[in-house]
Amino acid sequence: MSLKLSAGNHFPAIDVVLESGDTVRLGQSRQANADWQLVLVYRGRHCPLCTKYLNNLQNYQQALLDVGVDIIAVSADSLEQLQQHKTQLSVNFPFAYGLSIAQMQTLGLYLSDPRSPQETDHVFAEPGLFVVNEQGNLxxxxxxxxxxxxxELEALVNGIGWIRNPDNNYPIRGMHAP
Incomplete structure (x- = not known):
């Protein structure tokens, strides 16, 4: 049985390593004009759907920044796998690598084994997306x-914009998790 993170709860303290070698904490915005963060966990270099989704997310980066949300993407891939994957990506938001099994479990993600050594060489997370607010809550x-x-990214970005509009006074939804 895996535990799932509940909306409204504090996002767990998970430190990850960026491609640059810097260590950052997931859920904490690094942009001066953003106080929320979208944390995107993707399967890894081996996943063409992840590549497409990440490239599409780049199209919404400015719209997210306009409402105070920055982006970080992370996977269980190694630095070498990330660097190989970046040759297929046209993005300029930060990427972290080396997410451990314990960290993936802390995030409540579904984990999968590779289908073959040609796919990848490690357990990886299935997709997860978390938007963390300025209080550090999900x-x-x-x-x-x-x-x-x-x-669907357009609906997600529009929804985040609507949530962030103070005139809407929209609370965190789904706080009564099973």
Whole structure:
């Protein structure tokens, strides 16, 4: 049985290493003009759907920054795998690598074994998306057990913009987790 993170709860303290070698804490914005962070956990270099989704997310980076949300992407891939993957990506938000099994479990993600050594060489997380607010609490949670189900980005970004509009006074939803 795995535990799932509950909306409204504090996002766990998980430190990850960026491609640059710097260590950062997931859920803490690094942009001066952003106080929320979208944390995108992707399967890894081996996943063409992840590549497509990450490249598409780049199209929404400015819209997210306009409402005070920055982006970080992370996977269990090694630095070498991340660097190879970056040759297929046209993005300029930060990437972290080396997410451990314990960290993936802390995030409540579904984990999978590779289908073959040609796919990848490690256990990896299925997609997860977390939007962490300025208090460090989970405002949006979306996890999947397969690569085919992910939030539609235009609807997600529009929804985050609506949530962030103070005139809407929209609370965190889904706080009564099973």
């Amino acid at each position: 405002h949006v949670v979306d996890i999947s057990n397969n690569p085919f189900v992910r939030p």
